[in-house]
Amino acid sequence: MKLQTIIPDHERLFLDKDVPEAYKTDHSWKDVAAVKAVALPELEQEIIDLVTYANQEDLTIIARGAGTGVAGSQVPTKGGEVIIDVHRMNRILDLDEETMTLTVEPGVKLQEIQEFVERKGYFYPPDPGSKNSTIGGNIATNAGGMRAVKYGTTRDYVRELDVVLPDGQKATLGSLNIKDSSGYDLKDLFIGSEGTLGITTRIKLKVLPMPKYKQSVILAFDSLKAATNGVLSILKNGVEPAALELFERGTIEYSEKFTEKKLPSQKGDAYILMTLDSNEQEDLSRRVSFTENLLKGQAAEILPLSTPEEEEKAWFLRDHILVALMQFTEFEMLDEVVPINRFAEMISYTKELQEKHGINVINFGHAGDGNIHTVLMKEGMDEAAWQTKRKAYLDDLYSKVHELxxxxxxxxxIGVIKKGYLEKMSQPVEIQLMRKVKRAIDPDNRLNPGKVF
Amino acid sequence: MKLQTIIPDHERLFLDKDVPEAYKTDHSWKDVAAVKAVALPELEQEIIDLVTYANQEDLTIIARGAGTGVAGSQVPTKGGEVIIDVHRMNRILDLDEETMTLTVEPGVKLQEIQEFVERKGYFYPPDPGSKNSTIGGNIATNAGGMRAVKYGTTRDYVRELDVVLPDGQKATLGSLNIKDSSGYDLKDLFIGSEGTLGITTRIKLKVLPMPKYKQSVILAFDSLKAATNGVLSILKNGVEPAALELFERGTIEYSEKFTEKKLPSQKGDAYILMTLDSNEQEDLSRRVSFTENLLKGQAAEILPLSTPEEEEKAWFLRDHILVALMQFTEFEMLDEVVPINRFAEMISYTKELQEKHGINVINFGHAGDGNIHTVLMKEGMDEAAWQTKRKAYLDDLYSKVHELxxxxxxxxxIGVIKKGYLEKMSQPVEIQLMRKVKRAIDPDNRLNPGKVF
Structure with a gap:
């Protein structure tokens, strides 16, 4: 069989030199190899045929969604790979209101899922900053985002996955059943495996009823330290935020410039942007007042956002930090996470390292989860100096992350970018277990080789 | 090394003919083999040494907790096994209020965990009927219980697991981090694997703040069908129960006889016992009234339980159904689950089969999860007739479960009891994947061989 037989439509198949440059990179990684082909399937059977073909020809395969990754998870590093780009498999197939399950193809964008279910009165909680990422990609990395503090991550919303295995067989993992004590949890093994165990072809997602009321609040603080203390107060005192974001003024300024909008608060050096939700208006109002009382001594300003437009603007600014950084500067963004009681210590350490290594650093992130996006600013630094300083900074940073x-x-x-650090921060036995599982399911190292470990 | 060197204390080691009969069975399975030894370790190192010893001597190992299993998961079936009984590893080690994490050994009983955290104002939601089961056993089966409808199952509360692997190495799986996109999800692979991949030696559990208010309600119905309709009304209309149990009069009567207490409602043929919880008394009262209005046309009686004593009595009766059945009769209890929209169809099918196969059947179960405990009554039937009828009944029942x-x-x-049905109800590729994972992690088939698949 030839690739042209499997994908007969020439606009859905690029070979060798005709492969667009975009496929050789993601939002983070440049040191890549030439690929053999890029195929854009529209049907599960085409994916099965592509994987079967790769087995016959002994080729490796990388599945790819929107290409919004920032860890080098989907980039070709060896040369000669076949890239399967699923972004044309982008249909929303069914909303089953009895089981509250949405069935989608892997190339549907997160934003389309959110808008679709919201029109029907439902709610898909996972909310990564990149709304253009595909659900297939979200599953490959167990994407988290803004609302994990209350609602969990992508993993918690995947009921069932259809996957094509490395040998071309199809399997359905998980089910619509709420409880399961029937054999190994293969579904969770595949979620977060960054395309190294199988290619997702169809997903059944859990959706929730949309909470009736919500209210966002901006809290401005004079210092990053005061803001992290504010985060801990909110978490400890039962405010129960649905989203709890923290960002330094330095990050939101990029977004203000990019979006040509202003954050409703212009005081202070660091902000908390928080959303509360509830099915009772009174409950919501009570929790907003409670927060105001709780933090009035600590915050420079507390602004409950009173109109949907203001709320939307504040979140639009938050969502565009990354895009704005990409537009205006050179940088590397991390996504380290620590247990919530070590969050303040971690974030303050990123600033200590700034002095030590001479790299400017700004932070934003999902404070309620202990998940920080530390941004190392390359700015005008020459490449050699950057590589040296960056490495020294990261060595120190990840040692601290591990210690905490x-x-x-x-x-x-993990992709290719954090492989070394994952290995350093894990017990050898853990990496051995992952390798054993990978070899058992993909003995020929057919799918996305050289990633994760 | 000898077993006596590893476990020097003779009351913690039983050899060959001295092994108590209790170790050859659980609450379900009798056709067992003679074991080589039973060891009762008190330290993780003793477990490591026992597994190392088993590797040297080429013996197989079965880890066991309280022996309350009902699927034959921990019974010796081959002969010559070493049973590791962890029930003396029963210390609660730490409650970390900053991360809201409880650290325990695997032999701690569920009831002790619940009581310990409740005294400190916290809440451990998983609530299997058998409060004497150990947390290690709960993890081995991903135990669910009463509150899964709102709070999820054991899996959702395990943050970190220390395990001893089949080769005697120790690994820590999971972490206190709320988000994780750092390699394969080994923790979830081990949870629910019924002791076939590793032996749990220490667990970090997530606990929640105790909801401030709760209220239980009994709803009596004239028929099982009316009760299942009531369940669907409750789920569809936003009542948000924390527990939603259904039982037939026939099941609760055993419990009434055993406990010498009476269910507050004596009307009707089937009951819903529901608990609502909230941090707001008003919210709770509103939802109770809403439920009364919603179901007043359908229910024969609706009784909000007004005192803690009444609530406790109702739940005590519910919790003792299984023990009471064991006391008074011979039976086989199933734990099938279907998607929630097929629950009514499934439960009514169990009654159709009663006529067809001449076996009396009573049902109770976790209605909010689609999880039914169908009880096949052996009563006075002779063994040969029972085996024939039982098999015919189960063949039909599991075919229907699969169809739904x-x-x-x-x-x-799954244990040994449901192996054949799991295989019949799964795609071959799924069972192959499980076998591949098992072989990769336990190539000598050292841990709990012959179980699950």
Missing amino acids: GGLPSAEHG | GGLPSAEHG
């Missing part, structure tokens, strides 16, 4: 019981990646994945 | 998208076990595990 944290992990190198909360939601972006 | 359900699973053979919601929370008890």
Whole structure:
């Protein structure tokens, strides 16, 4: 069989030199190899045929969604790979209101899922900053985002996955059953495996009823330290935020410039942007007042956002930090995570390292989860100096993350970029177990080789 | 090394003919073999040494907790096994209020965990009927219980697991981090694996703040069908129960006889026992009234339980159904689960089969999860007739479960009892994947061989 037989439509198949440059990179990684082909399947059977073909020809395969990754999870590193780009498999197939389950193809974008279910009165909680990422990609990295503090991560919303295995067989993992004590939990093994165990072809997602009321609040603080203390007060005192974001003024300024909007608060050096939700208006109002009383001595300003437009603007600014940084500067963004009681210590350490290594650093992140996006600013630095300083900074940073019981990646994945750090921060036995599982399911190292470990 | 060197204390080691009979069975399975030894370690190092010894001597190992299993998961079936009984590893080690994490050994009983955290104002939601089961056993089967409808199952409360692997190495799986995109999810692979991949030696559990208010309600119905309709009304209309149990009069009567207490409602043929919880008294009262209005046309009686004593009595009766059945009669209890929209159809099918196969059947179960405990009554039937009828009944029942998208076990595990049905109800590729994972992690089939698949 030839690739042209499997994908007969020439606009869905690029070979060798015709492969667009975009496929050789993601939002983080440049040192890549030439691929053999890029195929854009529209049907599960085409994926099965592509994987079967790769087995016959002994080729390796990388599945790819929107290419918004930032860990080098989907980039070709060896040369000669076949990339399967699923972004044309982008249909929303069914909303089953009896089981509250949405069935989608892997190339559907997060934003389309959110908008679709919201129109029907439902709610899909996982909310990574990149709304253009695909659900297939979200599953590959167990994406988290803004609302994990209350609602959990992508993993918690996947009921069932159809996957094509490395040998071309199809399997359905998980089910619509709420309880399961029937054999190994293969579904959770595949979620977060960054395309190294199988290619997702169809997903059944759990959706929730949309909470009736919500209210966002901006809290401005004079210092990053005061803001992290504010985070801990909120978490300890039963405010129960649905989202609890923290960002330094330095990060939101990029977003203000990019979006040409202003954050409703302009005081202070660091902000908390928080959303509360509830099915009772009174309950919501009570919790907003409680927060105001709790933090009035600590915050420079507390602004409950009173109109949907203001709320939308504040969140639009938050969501565009990354895009704005990409537009205006050169940088590297991390996604370290630590247990919540070590969050303040971790974030303050990122600033200590700034002095030590001479790299400017700004932070934003999902404070309620202990997940920080530390941004190392390359700015005008020459490449050699950057590589040296960056490495020294990261060595120190990840050692501290490890010391505090944290992990190198909360939601972006390990890819190629964090492989060395994952290995350093794990027990050897853990990496051995992962390798054993990989070899058992993909003995020829057919799917996305060289990633994760 | 000899077993006596590893476990020097003779009351913690039984050899060959001195092994107490209790170790050859659980609450379900009798056709067992003679074991080589039973060891009762008190330290993780003793478990490591026992597993190392088993590797040297080429013996197989079965880890065991309280022996309350009902699927034959921990029974010796081959002969010559070493049983590791962890029930003396029963210390509660630490409650970390900053991360809201409880650290325990595997032999701690569920009831002790619940009582310990409740005294400190916290809440451990998983609530299997058998309060004497150990947390290690709960993890081995991903136990569910009463509150899964709102709070999820054991899996959702395990943050970190220390395990001894089949080769005697120790690994820590999971972490206190709320988000994780750092390699394969080994923790969830081990949870629910029924002791076939590793032996748990220490667990970090997530606990929640105790909800401030709760209220239980009994709803009596004239028929099982009316009760299942009531369940669906409750689930569809936003009542948000924390527990939603259904039982037939026939089951609760055993419990009434055993406990010498009476259910507050004596009307009707089937009951819903429901608990609502909230941090707001008003919210709770509103939802109770809403439920009364919603179901007043359908229920024969609706009784909000007004005192803690009444609530406790009702739940005590519910919790003792299984023990009472064991006391007074011979039976086989199932734990099938179907998607929630097929629950009514499934439960009514169990009654159709009663006529067809001449076996009396009574049902209770976790209605909010689609998880039914169908009880086949052996009563006075002779063994040969029972085996024939039972098999015919189960063949029909599990075919229906499969047709409705359900699973053979919601929370008890597959063990030896449901192996054949799991295989029949799964795709071959799924069982192959499980076997591949098992072989990769336990190539000598050292841990609990012959269980699950």
